[in-house]
Amino acid sequence: MGGVGRRAWLSLCAAIVACLALAPSAHAAFGFTGLAAAPTNPAAGANSDVAIHIGFKSPSDDVKDLTVALPPGLVGNPRATPLCTLAQLQGDSCPSASQVGTVTTSANAHLLDPLPLTLPLTVNGSLYNVEPAAGQPARFGIVLRPTGSDPLPLLEKIIQVSDVKLRKGDFGLNTVLTDIPNVAHAAGQALTVPIDITAIDIQLSGTVGGNGFMRNPTSCGMKTTRFIADSHTNPNKLVVGNASFTSTNCASLPFSPTFRAWVGSAGRTSAGTKPPLTTQITQDAGEAGLNSARVLLPFSLTPNFDVLSGALCSEAQFRSNAAACPANSIVGSAQATSPFLSAAEAGSVVVVPPSRGDQLPRLGVDLHGPLTLQLMGQFVAPAAGIGQTFDGLPDIPISKFVLRFKAGGLVVAAQDLCKPPKLPFKLNFGGWNGAAVNASVVPTVQGCGNGG
DSSP states (O other): OOHHHHHHHHHHHHHHHHHHHHSOOOOOOSEEEEEEEEESSOBTTOOOOEEEEEEEESGGGOEEEEEEEOOTTOEEOTTSSOOBOHHHHHTTOOOGGGEEEEEEEEEEEEEOSSSOEEEEEEEEEEEEEBOOOTTOSEEEEEEEOOOOBTTBOOBOOEEEEEEEEEOTTTOOEEEEEOOOOSEEEBTTSSOEEEEEEEEEEEEEOSEETTEEOEEOOSSOEEEEEEEEEEESSOTTOOEEEEEEEEEBOGGGSOOOOEEEEEEOOTTOOSTTOOOOEEEEEEOOTTOOOEEEEEEEOOTTEEEOHHHHTSSOOOHHHHHHHGGGSOGGGEEEEEEEEOTTSSSOEEEEEEEEOOSSTTSOOEEEEEEESSSEEEEEEEEEOOTTOOEEEEESOOOSOOSEEEEEEOTTSSEEESSOTTSSOOOOEEEEEEETTSOEEEEEEOOEEOOTTSOO
16 A cells, blocks of 8 residues: 555544544543452462453553552561662662562554544553551552553553551451553653553462462352542542452361460469460461461459459540540450461550440550551350450461560459469460361469579
């Protein structure tokens, strides 16, 4: 086809496209289509690649903000790779070892000059593990790298940051992408190209450099990812969609938490004294997460009812600012260590009123660090003794969880702790995989022979 004929043919095609664009048609409401989110290997606790597909109805409305709410327990390990700095991300110079996945965006690109023309566009890119902001568990960086193809000019790279946030309700993670552009800039030209995103495909790596990155929930059953978005056309209207997969093979996942306890100090081991008490739960890498923990005091210890009936911290105060709770209600401190977190979570342990009038008070654990976690326990009084139970703990790998109750705080010695019989804590631990561990553990008594 000659040059003149080719130009005439292109002009005719452009005119047809323009006429079709002007033809009246029903306008579909902005929303999702073809949603999918599932690991390649659905086994509980597996380090598996995770594929996410997000299609958009009425792409011309232009997606603006997008949240992908992963199911509880589907988590990434930000310590599995080196981190890319924000400066490196902006310069598209992230270390290759920090790449944790890929992103592919499908779009319609609209050329307006010399004639209106709409062309399909597929842009591939990389997903990086980026330095998080203070108080964030993780952060992703996205670099999309368009390529030019006549008549579409070469477009500039699109670089965005996606923050990761912890949900307080179920301890699942949200990845949040804001201000998604609906125009692309031509490289080296004063030209913008409107784009309508039709779909986004994300591939998260199960392992990177031999280290586990994405980890499946350690529970079995249906797991649902929730998608929330708005559009440039209507930023005040949210659309919601879901995609599910089934996690399997919980029986093969180990669950063997261990417990230790230390009680007493110099001058605080005899009957009637109020000794300090420390408890510790540890787990090995690769175990199912701890879903529930019930720890009953040995009969040699009783709760300090002066504290439990004293000035307690309201739940509202605990939730908003536990550090401002009444001093007498703060009975100790807690520390949680995770191989997924760069620093330990730490904070206060506070006595909170019961949720119902017929119950005993509760223990609130306020943890701060890379995550902000608030756990609420419940005092229980079965025939086997009085103790504390925590249910619905986060399915996040925790290698060590320590509670330290100060002297004069939560417990009273019911006998001389340095003399026999040595009475045990009674324990019941439940795993997210459905396994249970029951045990009896005698505490280590400290301070004997020192005027206790």
